[in-house]
Amino acid sequence: QAQLVESGGGLVQAGGSLRLSCAGSGRTFNNRAMGWFRQAPGKGREFVAFITWSGGGTTYADSVKGRFTISRDNANNTLYLQMNSLKPEDTAVYYCASTRSIIGIFAPTRYDYWGQGTQVTVSS
Numbered sequence: 130q131a132q133l134v135e136s137g138g139g140l141v142q143a144g145g146s147l148r149l150s151c152a153g154s155g156r157t158f159n160n161r162a163m164g165w166f167r168q169a170p171g172k173g174r175e176f177v178a179f180i181t182w183s184g185g186g187t188t189y190a191d192s193v194k195g196r197f198t199i200s201r202d203n204a205n206n207t208l209y210l211q212m213n214s215l216k217p218e219d220t221a222v223y224y225c226a227s228t229r230s231i232i233g234i235f236a237p238t239r240y241d242y243w244g245q246g247t248q249v250t251v252s253s
Contacts, residue, residue, distance in 0.1 A: 133157050133225050138247030145215050147249060151208040151225030157242040158206040162228050165199060165210045166237060167221035167249075174224070176235040178210060188234065193219075215251045222246040 137149040151163070165177040178199035179188040187199055198211040208225050226240035233239045 133227065133242055133244035135223065135225050135244040135247040138223060138249045140250045140252065141215055143215060143217055143251055143253050145251070146211070146213045147215065149210040149212065149223055149225075149247060149249075151210075151244055153206045153208065153225075153227065153242075155206065157227050158203075158208075160229075161242075162231055162234065163199075163201060163208045164226050164228065164234060164240060165208075166224045166226060167219075168224070168246075169221040172221075174237045175221075176237075177223070179234045180208070181231065186231075212249070215249075217251045217253045220249060220251050222248050 134152045141147055160182055162181050164179045166174045167177050168174045176190050177193055178197055180199045180201055184201050196214045200209045224246045225244045227242045228240040230239045
């Protein structure tokens with residue numbers, strides 16, 4: 130079954146760090162660009178970061194630039210999001226997603242496979 134599975138979420142104090150992982154299958158990961166999105170209660174799904182299949186191209190939302198780093202291990206079908214200097218406003222459910230597109234990548238509609246999400250809570 131085609132799927133993406135996130136892990137690594139949890140509760141952390143402001144200023145702390147977390148590393149999210151997203152495990153994919155060949156169908157959902159190979160030759161695909163990947164993205165991280167997040168959704169806070171009562172809000173829409175928000176773009177966080179994007180990485181090309183090769184890993185040579187990355188893009189970040191302004192709100193996380195300089196604090197978050199997206200990376201991938203294609204040999205093991207795994208995507209990562211290293212989150213440092215976390216703030217209470219980073220609290221959300223974080224989702225990984227994959228796409229064959231390299232344009233319009235800020236829009237959730239461009240992605241066709243999604244994980245179930247992992248909760249990140251940052252306390253002040």
